Amino acid sequence: MSFPFRSFPFRSFPFRAGLAATLSVAPALVAAPAFAHAVLAVPQGSPNQTYRGVVQIGHGCDGRATTAITVTIPEGVIAAKPMPKAGWELATVKGAYARAYPSHHGTVSEGVKEITWKGGSLPDGFYDEFVFQARLTDAVAPGGTVYFPVRQECDGAVVDWREVPAAGQSARDLKSPAPGVRIVAAGNVAPSAAAAAAGPVKAGDLTIEQPWIRATPGGAKVAGGYLQVTNTGKEPDRLVSASIPLAGRGEVHQMAMDKGVAKMAPVDAGLVIKPGETVVLKPGGYHLMFLDLKGPAKAGDTLEGSLTFARAGTVPVRFQVGAIGASAPEAGGGHQHH
Structure with missing residues (x-):
């Protein structure tokens, strides 16, 4: 049974002491899709909460297809796990944390520091997402921004999205800004x-x-x-x-x-x-x-x-x-x- 279309007028309905050297922070500065090619779809997170990272890749490198994406997990972020992606191989690099962190399974002192999706091909004219999950620890304080550097490889070409704005600097001034997550107090994360x-x-x-x-x-x-x-x-x-x-x-x-x-x-x-x-x-x-x-x-x-x-x-x-x-x-x- 079919129904006729219904017409409507159009309407739009400070980091904890000791970690500053290993975890970059800048007040309320987050790379946005308007000026970055690797961004995070979820712009906010809270200490001691699970964060779901969705790395959005809008195009390749000077017209070349994307063949690998690598995300660096910063200090203060633990228990990182990537989501498998059809047509892409997964690889992780583990290493020691700067200090031990409490977790649901006791204290942890090492974990995934780098995640790579490789072996696929994302043409320049297409868009895709690469997903991981991690836990933000009490090392990250509300008011700051945690940055996840992303390396994009494209048939021989490489773009590193890892620049972090200095205090008072806008990410718009950077050529290759790293995707960032603004840290807010628990309960203040936007519904999305x-x-x-x-x-x-x-x-x-x-x-x-x-x-x-x-x-x-x-x-x-x-x-x-x-x-x-x-x-x-x-x-x-x-x-x-x-x-x-x-x-x-x-x-x-x-x-x-x-x-x-x-x-x-x-x-x-x-x-x-x-x-x-x-x-x-x-x-x-x-x-x-x-x-x-x-x-x-x-x-x-x-x-x-x-x-x-x-x-x-x-x-x-x-x-x-x-x-x-x-x-x-x-x-x-x-x-x-x-």
Whole structure:
């Protein structure tokens, strides 16, 4: 059964003592996508919390395809683990920390210091993400920025994104700024960053990341939901529906612009996630539409919910609620349907 498009006017809905020499800090200075080619999608983290690093690579080196990405884990960041990536080999380098750190498994004095994805090929005209998880320790203090140098290799060419701004200097002044994470007190992480830090949800061959919902004003009957799904298997799957306690039902919708008017319609057969593909549901494109709301979705809340796939079945997820009209989290591109 098909449904006609519905038209709407377009609207955008100090480090601890002894570590300064080994961990670079600058107040509130973070490299941004506008002027850096290797950036971190999650811009904030908190001491003694798990941080999910998503290194975004927007293009190659002077037109050459990217063949390897290496991330350096700075002092004060422990228990780093990379996420495997289809078509790429993983390698890590371990070493001793400057001091011992408490962890969930006792005290640790060594760990992964460097992560490399290699052997793949990311053409200059494409975008991709390289993901790792690590724990920020009490060595990092709120108000500073922790930098993760990234080395990008491209068919013989190399670009090192490792420059760190000096005190009072802007990262915009640097030729190859290192991606940075601003450190904030626990509880002050933005909903988008908190959602990402929660880590991915695995469901068979699918990896679900950063589920979030826009907050709604009182009396609203619909809410938009967003996330990204990666299929690492050999068979396609389809995202069929979604649910949260606040909504009567949740559908997959598509929005596109037509002569200045945003047109939206359900994706009746479900959104296909092809093998090896990452599909991003975001404002202005494919998204979830939660209908018949029983109350408002409040910014900062976490809503238990689920996603239903044709093959993977029903998968429990937690939706973080962002601000009204928010466009974050900036999940980036991925291979999207058109």
